[in-house]
Amino acid sequence: MGEPLAITTTRATLRTPAGKYFINVVRERCKECGLCIFVCPTKVLERGSERNSRGYRYVIPARPEKCIGCRMCEYTCPDFAIFIEVGGG
Amino acid sequence: MRVDYITGNTAVALGSIAAGLKFYAGYPITPTSDIFELLARELPKRGGYVVQFEDEIASINAAIGASWACAKSMTATSGPGFSLMVEALSLAVITETPVVVAYVMRAGPSTGVPTRSGQYDVLQATYGFHGGLVIPVLAPATPQEAFDLTVKAFNVSEKLRTPAIVLSDAVIAHTYGKVVVREPGEVEVVERAKPTVPPESYRPYDPGDGLVPPMACFGEGYNVLVESLTHDERGYYAPRSDVQRKLMWRLYRKIAESSPELFDYSAAYLDGCDVALVSYGSTSLSALVATKILRREGYRACCIRLRTLFPIYEEGIRKLLEGVEKVFVVENNIGLYYRELRGILKDNAVISVPIIDLDLPQPREVVEVVKQWL
Amino acid sequence: MAVAHPLDRYLRTDRIPTMWCPGCGLGILLGCMLRALDRRIKEGSLRRENVGFVGGIGCSARMSLYPYFDSAHVIHGRAIPFALGVKVVKPEMKMVVIGGDGDIAAIGGNHILHAIRRNADLLVIMANNMVYGMTGGQQAPTTPRGLYTTTTPYGNPEREINMIRLAAALGANYIARGSVTHPPLLEQMIYKALGKRGLAFVEVLSTCPELFGRHIGFRNPVDLYNELRKRVIVKVRPSVDESDYSWERGFVVGEFVDRDEPGFIEILYEYTSKARGGVG
Numbered sequence: 001m002g003e004p005l006a007i008t009t010t011r012a013t014l015r016t017p018a019g020k021y022f023i024n025v026v027r028e029r030c031k032e033c034g035l036c037i038f039v040c041p042t043k044v045l046e047r048g049s050e051r052n053s054r055g056y057r058y059v060i061p062a063r064p065e066k067c068i069g070c071r072m073c074e075y076t077c078p079d080f081a082i083f084i085e086v087g088g089g
Numbered sequence: 090m091r092v093d094y095i096t097g098n099t100a101v102a103l104g105s106i107a108a109g110l111k112f113y114a115g116y117p118i119t120p121t122s123d124i125f126e127l128l129a130r131e132l133p134k135r136g137g138y139v140v141q142f143e144d145e146i147a148s149i150n151a152a153i154g155a156s157w158a159c160a161k162s163m164t165a166t167s168g169p170g171f172s173l174m175v176e177a178l179s180l181a182v183i184t185e186t187p188v189v190v191a192y193v194m195r196a197g198p199s200t201g202v203p204t205r206s207g208q209y210d211v212l213q214a215t216y217g218f219h220g221g222l223v224i225p226v227l228a229p230a231t232p233q234e235a236f237d238l239t240v241k242a243f244n245v246s247e248k249l250r251t252p253a254i255v256l257s258d259a260v261i262a263h264t265y266g267k268v269v270v271r272e273p274g275e276v277e278v279v280e281r282a283k284p285t286v287p288p289e290s291y292r293p294y295d296p297g298d299g300l301v302p303p304m305a306c307f308g309e310g311y312n313v314l315v316e317s318l319t320h321d322e323r324g325y326y327a328p329r330s331d332v333q334r335k336l337m338w339r340l341y342r343k344i345a346e347s348s349p350e351l352f353d354y355s356a357a358y359l360d361g362c363d364v365a366l367v368s369y370g371s372t373s374l375s376a377l378v379a380t381k382i383l384r385r386e387g388y389r390a391c392c393i394r395l396r397t398l399f400p401i402y403e404e405g406i407r408k409l410l411e412g413v414e415k416v417f418v419v420e421n422n423i424g425l426y427y428r429e430l431r432g433i434l435k436d437n438a439v440i441s442v443p444i445i446d447l448d449l450p451q452p453r454e455v456v457e458v459v460k461q462w463l
Numbered sequence: 464m465a466v467a468h469p470l471d472r473y474l475r476t477d478r479i480p481t482m483w484c485p486g487c488g489l490g491i492l493l494g495c496m497l498r499a500l501d502r503r504i505k506e507g508s509l510r511r512e513n514v515g516f517v518g519g520i521g522c523s524a525r526m527s528l529y530p531y532f533d534s535a536h537v538i539h540g541r542a543i544p545f546a547l548g549v550k551v552v553k554p555e556m557k558m559v560v561i562g563g564d565g566d567i568a569a570i571g572g573n574h575i576l577h578a579i580r581r582n583a584d585l586l587v588i589m590a591n592n593m594v595y596g597m598t599g600g601q602q603a604p605t606t607p608r609g610l611y612t613t614t615t616p617y618g619n620p621e622r623e624i625n626m627i628r629l630a631a632a633l634g635a636n637y638i639a640r641g642s643v644t645h646p647p648l649l650e651q652m653i654y655k656a657l658g659k660r661g662l663a664f665v666e667v668l669s670t671c672p673e674l675f676g677r678h679i680g681f682r683n684p685v686d687l688y689n690e691l692r693k694r695v696i697v698k699v700r701p702s703v704d705e706s707d708y709s710w711e712r713g714f715v716v717g718e719f720v721d722r723d724e725p726g727f728i729e730i731l732y733e734y735t736s737k738a739r740g741g742v743g
Contacts, residue, residue, distance in 0.1 A: 026468060029479060033486035033672075033684040054480070075498075075646035078490020079480055080468045112552050114544075133738035138551050138731065143577040147544035150537065154517075154548025157535065158556065162548070180538050307533040308553050310512040314528075315535035317520075325478065326528070 015085075018044070018064035022085040023073075029081035030058035036073035036082055042066040045073060045082075093270050097261035100232040100268050101165070101191050102127040104239030106135060107276045111160035113139045114151040119203035120259040121165040121193045135273070145170035149177040149190070156186050157315055159306040161243055165191035168210050169200065171217065178252050179218040182340065184315050185250035185294070185302065187281055189242045194258040194370075196447055205447035206259040208370055208421040212429075214254045215399040222337075223344055225253045225351060226399040228369045232266035238396060240271075244279035245351065249343055250301050256398065258421075260371040260448055288312060294336075295322040300343040348402035354409070355394045358384065362391030364463065365410055366442075367430065368419040369395045371449055376419045379455035388463065398426065403433045410437055417442045417459050421450055470497045475531050483522060486684020488643035488669030492590055493526055495646050496559075499653035508658060515549060515556050517542040519571060522597045522671075523563035523590035540570030543578045546585050554728050557586070557657065564591040564605040568624055572604075575626075575664075579633035582661040584726040588653070589626060589664070592671035600674030607710035610679055626666050627706035627719050636661035638720035640706065642668040644692040645716065652718065661726035668695065668714055 014025040023044070030052060036059055037045045044067050048060035059082065061067065067084075074083045095103070102124045105113075113132055115125040129139045142148045145166055152162040166174065171192055181188050196202035197209040210217075214226045225245050229235040239255050246253040282303040284291045288311045296302045302322075305311035314324030319336060321327040357377060364383065368376035373394035383390035393409065410416055416437045418427035424441035431439040442458050444450035474497070483489050503509040516534035518524030519542040527534040533556075537545045546558040560567075567575050567589040578585060594612055595601040601614040604624040612619060630638045637659045641649035649667060656663035668691060670676065676687030698705060698717040707715045 024466070024468070031480065031485035035486055035491075035684060035688055038685045038688065056485075072646075075494065075650075076491060077494070078483060078485075078487050080470055080474065080490075080494065081480075083468050085466055112548065114548065130738075133735040136739070138735060140547075140551060140731070142544060143573050146541060147574055147577070150541040150544040151548035151551075153537075154535075154545035155552045156548075157545075158549040158553040160552040162552075176538055177541065307515050307549050308513060308556050311533070312531055313533050315537065317536055317538055 014058070014060065016061045016064050018061060018067035020086065021067055021069045022087060023061045023064055023067060024083050024085055025058055025060065026081045027052045027058045028054070029079045030056055031079055031081075032056040032058070033078065035076050035078070039072045039076045041070060041072065042068055090269065090271050090275050093268055094265055095232055095268050095270070096263050096265055097229065097232045097235040097257055098124045098193070098263065099127060100235035101239045101255060101257065102131070103270050104236040105163050105189065105243065106131060107236075107271050107273055108240045108243035109161045109273060109278050110163055110243070111137045112152065112155035112162040113137070114142055114148040114155070114162065114164050115139065116142055116145045116148045116166070116170060118145070118167045118170045120195060120262045121167055121191065124165040124191060145173040146177065149174040149188075152188050153177060153181050153186050156188050157306050157313070158308065161187070161247070163189040163191065165193065167193050167195045167203065168197045171210065171213065175218040178224065179220050180317050181252040182218065182220060182222055182224065183317060183319070185304070186252065187246040187250055188252045189239070189246055189255065190252060191239065191255045191257065193262050194256065196259075202447055204259060206371060206421065206449070207445070207447070208258060208372060208425070211256065211369070211398060211420070211422065212425050214256050222340055223399050224251055225249070225344065225397070226256050227253070227353070228256045228396055228398050229261060230370055230373045230394055231261070232264065233268045234396065235261060236268050236270065240276050244277070247279045247281045248301070249347060250281060250304060251344060256370065258371050284311065292322040293324045294320060296339060300339055300346065344400050348400040349405060351397045351400065352402040352405045353396040355396070356391065356409070358391040361389055363412070363414040364388050364390040364459070365393060365413045365416045366390060366419050366455070366459065367393045367395065367416055369398055369426065372419055372421045375450045375452045375455055378452035379419070379459065382452060382456050383459065401429060401433065406430070406433055407436070410434060413437055415440060415462060417462070419444070419450065419455055421446055470494060470501070473497045473500065473531055474529055478529055481529060482525060484673045486670060486672040486688065487522070488592060488671070489523055489526060489590055491643040491646060492588070492649070492667050492669060493529060495650040496588070496653050497530065499650050499657060502654055503657050509557055513556050515546070515558050517546040517558060517560050519562045519566040520597070521563040521566045521595070523561055523592075524566055526561045540566050540574065542566070543571060543574040543585065543587065547578065547583050550584055550728060551731065554584070554732070560585055560587045562589060563596065564589060564593065564603045565595045568604045568626060576629070576633060579630050579635045579662050579664065581727040582634060582636060582724055584660055584662070584728045586656050586659075586663045586665070589666045590669045591666055592669040592675055594671055594675040596671040596674045600678050610710065612678065623708055625706060625708045626664070627708070628703060630664045631703040631720055634724065635664045635720060636722050636724055636726070637663035639664075639718045640666040640668065640714070640716050642691065642695045642714070642716050643670060644668070644688060644695055645697065648697065648716070655718075655721070659723075660729065661724055668716070
């Protein structure tokens with residue numbers, strides 16, 4: 001209880017290098033609401049075509065090179081399904 | 090410890106202090122306001138807190154909250170206020186929260202006669218909340234019993250993790266009687282069982298091998314979950330029949346299986362009795378006098394005062410009244426607890442003696458009604 | 464090597480994904496709240512064991528199910544007295560009450576009124592999605608006049624309640640209105656509110672895409688979010704008179720009141736200690 005649920009494996013989290021950052025999408029948590037896609041100022045994100053086990057097409061970084069690390073996606077996601085990690089590049 | 094001459098309400102207040110009351114949440118309502126006022130003066134001197142809330146609903150919810158912060162808590166009310174509290178009592182039942190309500194009945198229904206008496210709410214005290222379970226109801230008849238049963242109510246509520254009711258009435262509230270008043274430390278006090286495992290392994294509604302889960306409270310690092318939805322042992326909402334069934338039966342058995350231990354009564358003239366007057370609360374005082382009158386007139390009458398009204402120890406009551414031809418249930422309402430006893434006693438004739446009186450039913454009137462059946 | 468979501472340590476992750484609909488503003492609010500708590504815990508001004516959540520009934524109050532802290536999911540409208548009961552006997556607890564507009568302003572109205580009047584030491588967050596969401600989209604005290612709800616199918620005939628004015632009239636120490644469309648601002652409001660004594664009241668404009676948005680013609684979460692964002696007017700330290708709450712003219716978001724009057728607990732304890740001193 002309270003332990004991260006298998007999200008440290010690469011299978012559960014889609015981790016995409018994005019310049020100075022990584023964009024992490026926790027596939028099973030995404031509910032396809034579209035808010036992160038809408039609020040991203042540089043239009044990095046898009047609805048993917050793969051579905052998670054609940055049938056939602058989780059979001060994918062389609063243009064990761066445009067990510068500026070503002071974290072609006074992370075702050076706006078209602079489901080803790082996307083977050084920015086600093087590092088890399 | 091001292092001997093004093095005090096009212097039933099004072100006795101309830103002093104009993105709660107002896108039991109370790111730490112938080113009183115109150116709303117003024119006749120005939121209980123003096124319990125509140127006494128505690129408002131005395132409880133702070135003893136390390137406790139008293140807060141007047143905006144209504145009875147806030148009072149009972151605050152008392153439940155305080156219990157979850159490890160404090161023994163109480164509120165007192167009368168009929169109209171208790172009606173407001175029942176939703177929260179249902180919450181206390183499913184979350185298994187120890188809390189005591191001193192319920193001082195007035196004449197009802199509705200506003201009724203706030204300053205005069207009756208036993209109209211004997212069923213509401215236990216059945217008033219939704220969910221179909223039973224909570225312990227203890228009924229004193231005298232100021233001494235009011236003191237003792239208030240202490241007992243706290244102990245029952247802590248041991249079984251349940252709300253418990255002390256059911257008094259307007260007569261007992263303001264009648265004076267001799268009471269041996271004990272201080273904290275001079276009475277046996279039961280505390281709720283605490284977890285014996287570390288927070289990571291603790292499941293708040295897991296009773297282990299028994300029926301009562303150990304109770305961690307807020308601020309101890311246990312990340313407790315107080316959950317009003319049907320829940321599993323972790324406290325997670327679990328809308329499944331198997332979980333609902335398991336929870337309901339455990340909550341039921343938790344109270345029902347303590348009925349032998351909680352069974353409490355006093356009796357007079359039981360030997361060779363074949364006319365029993367069974368009563369509770371202030372009416373039992375009239376019933377005792379009526380019994381004596383009947384005996385003077387040659388009837389083999391006995392008197393039983395029940396002090397634990399719920400849960401009912403059916404086997405115990407049947408044994409007590411074994412061989413008694415006629416059992417009269419004397420009460421100051423239209424005949425309510427009578428229905429409980431009638432359902433239990435198959436080998437006796439059970440007759441209702443419902444005498445409405447704003448104070449005490451007169452013993453002679455009780456005798457007249459009883460004799461119609463003899 | 465993948466890393467965990469930074470807020471996972473504060474969540475009962477075995478209950479994620481939440482029961483909330485896609486695009487529900489409550490998830491955004493929860494994220495802001497946990498980030499604010501994280502800052503307070505990391506800087507040492509709050510201890511994790513001393514944080515308690517209490518929610519009543521409704522989607523907003525279900526927030527009490529997710530944070531990995533002491534929490535209580537009690538009955539409709541009664542989170543405030545429960546939380547105050549905890550606080551009186553354990554004043555070291557930081558009690559956070561979360562409820563919806565129905566739970567706090569309708570059935571809980573009497574309790575929020577008196578909690579503010581007392582300056583009770585609680586943080587009350589009212590997630591305002593302008594409707595009773597959990598039960599299917601019925602009218603709430605905050606539903607804008609004229610809008611369709613399932614219990615006002617011909618249009619809501621009632622004026623909306625302005626909780627900012629109410630809280631100010633009764634004297635809360637901290638009064639703010641935030642919006643899930645402006646997360647960093649909302650996080651900062653919660654961060655500040657967590658440090659206040661007395662009553663801190665934060666109204667949070669939120670989105671209910673299924674039972675509010677869809678009923679009034681905004682068929683997906685982004686459309687409702689966009690509508691709300693268009694109507695939010697951010698002001699710096701607005702006065703209470705500027706606390707407009709209107710679907711047509713806009714919702715003013717900002718910190719309206721920030722004062723430091725002594726809280727109820729402090730005064731109760733001060734008077735009570737006099738009793739222990741033998742006086743009175």
